[in-house]
Amino acid sequence: MKNALKCSLLSLGLLIAGNASAQLPTLASCTRSANLLACIDAEGNAYSVNTVGNTLYLRGFEKIGQRYWAQTNSRFGQLTFFTGVASDGEAWVGYTRRVGWTTINRFSSSGGSSAKFTCSRIVGC
Template sequence: MNRIFQALMVAALLLSALAQGAPTQLQAQTTHCTQSAHLLACSDAQGNAYSVASAGSTTYLRGFEMQDQRLWAQTNSRYGQLTFFTGVASNGEAWIGYIQRVGWTTITRVSGSDGTHSKITCSRLNGCY
């Protein structure tokens, strides 16, 4: 679940870049990204790959983790300030959760098929905790 959570955090950053109209060619340290109108695809020096595609209020995330040779996919559906998501990995792991925006604060809750639960609160003033 921890690696999936890390991938979700990367995907959230990718979504942020997509929503802000990031330039066509992005480069942040060892991550290389390419963007079209509705798709952002990235890969890093370790061989991990991620993509984010949008269609209306639905966002599709896909990824590959080199270390575990694992594919994963997640679908997000946004309703106002609330986003619900579900995901599955090729090793059978699954997760479900939501993201709630309250002013400058984002609260993310996720539950995994292995019984883990996480809550992450991020704000512009205090960072994430």
């Protein structure tokens, strides 16, 4: 999968890690309200994250692929399931499981991509 899933997983990781309120100008320029985080990066990619209870709604635009995408994340304790779709018809599903300071992530997409990777607050992904 292209940058859409990477952006959505990274934004989810930032929210899980509790760092969404910190702005990193070299990565993206963000605006935040009580429930909404909206960002645009130096390459022109844009995304927003809206929180409603235990559900996150992500929407974005991928500059290189010129496509829009949307993803919904539903959290149940330490487990988060996500599904997404892009304007070119690609769809994806996956989950993130939090174990202490580590997240175990797995996804697959209709475009043929799939992966399992682990991220840590200390080491990264």
